[in-house]
Amino acid sequence: MAKRSVWSDNRFWQRSAAWVTGFAAVLLIWLTFDTSAQISMGTDADLKNGVTKRVPGPTVINYKITYEMDTKRGHEIPVIGEKELFFGRDDYSEEEAGALLHLGKLGSQVKNCMDCHTLLGNGAYYAPDLTKAWLDPAWGPEGSLQAMTGKETKEEAMAEFLQHPSQYPTHERMMPNLGITAEEAKGLVSFLKHMSSIDTNGFPRNFGKIQGAVHGK
């Protein structure tokens, strides 16, 4: 009788499957520890001392955020600049800012935002991505969305829109009224501002850099 090959032996493949699965799982767990340490939220002290965190602390709402090309890394990264007023203040304590972010993150879930929008690119594709929505020129001082609400600042314009979305149609496809209160809207805007400060390795590329490229001719 010809000698049986190991390659057609069930036990060999069973042991290989067990090894590969087990070791890949161990590597994933190890990587999870490494990544978790890197994506834990920073503190107010980090912000004051200029320590770069992938996910800054909630008091990042006290600062101006921009999205700049980093030549060393070859893509854009959020840059935290000087102090900036947010709903008229730039001195939110860690507790106050944390409470706002908590309210906003809860708000983003209880209103099912992810089932129309994408956040960090994940969710549904029925409405614009919100990863860097805070930095969208349309909400800025010259922007059409801010002008539409008649508000003086970006954060007030966004909060006004969130509370009465169907009063401000921006497209045939409208955002429905979700019963968002003034306080919840404030929380949601700080959640959006915080999200725009997360280092997403350059996603989305060229955000807000090219205006009217298609119809601008």
Next chain:
Amino acid sequence: MASKLNESQQLATWYFTFAAILFGAQLLFGLVAAIQYVMPGFLFEIIDFSIARIIHINALVVWMVFAMFGSVYWLLPDETGIETVGIKLGKLLYWVFVAAIVVVVLVYLLVQVGPADETTIWFITEGREYIEAPRWADIGIVVVALGFVANLFLTGIKGNRSGIVTVLMADMIAFAGLYLAGMFFTDNISVDQYWWWWVIHLWVEATWEVFVGAIAAYGLIKMVGAHRQVVEMWLWIEVAMLFGSGILGMGHHYFWIGTPEYWWEIGALFSALEPLPLVAMFVHVLYDWGKTQGGQDAKGESVSVINNKPAFTWFVFNAFGNFLGAGVWGFFHTLPQVNLYTHGTQFTSAHGHLAFFGAYATILIGMMYIAVQGKNGIKVMKNTTSSILAVSLIVGGVVGMTVALTIAGYVQVLVSRAQMGATWAGYFDGQAGMWFAQGMDWRLIMGVVTFIGFLFLAKDLLSIGKAAHHER
């Protein structure tokens, strides 16, 4: 002439029945969402897109879980040679599961959203894509899943533990355990998304795929009489390749959510290998079929070796669909250089439609036909006109939707992402593109085709067992 089913297989038919009902609900709410892309005013502030989509994707996940549990309860007595241990508990948990799902869906439809506090998370929605189910339901699902895993383990330990049962035991405990990673709340959206993918990715790109490998192995032995030793060797190879590429392939979801840059390499290369086991499964199904048929032909009798035509048709479409939908359409956008622009566009949705359908819906429908055959005591089950219409319309419809969404995705990638840099204005410029708008029209048309196919499928599953042309 109905044969007497054992209790485990009887429970399996209950699971399959509710799965088929939810499949219908999935398609119905998918149609609502598809209409809203074409006519945005449709049901506005009554059943908004977000609500239609939650039911569309939750019904999808839940009907597949029901059909997976049903498949295991169906094959356990066949494989182990004994009645499933703790079957009374299994039946009780079935009703708990059904009741929980009905309540969850009604709350989605009638309450929809809540105030921004913990009570909404506990009782209305958690608002996390695919696993929106409120926390009370999460806990219920964990209890039901643990009961199911206990049934499987106790039966596997007591009865004859085949290779297929061994793989299912390891796979199902991981499947149930991973759900725990999706139950907590955090203010840190990067941490939130990190663990969310543990549930979503490690389900659909690891544990569910291994489940499909095990079911395909069972189907080949059952339907064409493939050699168990060869089938189980392939199964172990598939497990090694699926978990070897799939577990670290999770990195392709960690490119842009705030996680470190080293995930680019890990995600790109491990997930690039994910199609390989799907090729293996494809070759394995068609090869074993050809081999047993060739052995039959060599005897000089021109008789098909397949004892369940409709089920085997769906299994063959599974081999194709898994490779095309999960493998090819997934590979399209798995490299970070491409994904930077395709992430979060209709491209993802095209891949999602063909992958969920090709990899899972097909084989689970096949299992439903196997159950119909067993329940009616049919020796060789043949196609009816409805079986053929169902498979043609559903497969044609889903492939049509996939092509339409892929084209729409191209427009979105080029206009909204590459040219306009993903802003609010860029997004709507992309949506206004002619190719995008026509893509959405075709998606709706193909969705209707799929739904008509479903009606034939439902009719066929209910009536094919009574047809007179089978060999009894």
Next chain:
Amino acid sequence: MFEPFVDVVPSFFGWLNQGPLTLTIFLHTVIILPMIWIYRQEKKRIENEG
């Protein structure tokens, strides 16, 4: 071939990530190589059985 390290925070995996494919090839290798050992063991077992 080898590019400067650009990760924000140094870590073991970041350190292995020194240019195109260095990290992923390393991980693939450490997963696959021990299969040689499993192969040898099983070969011996089959020979003993035969």
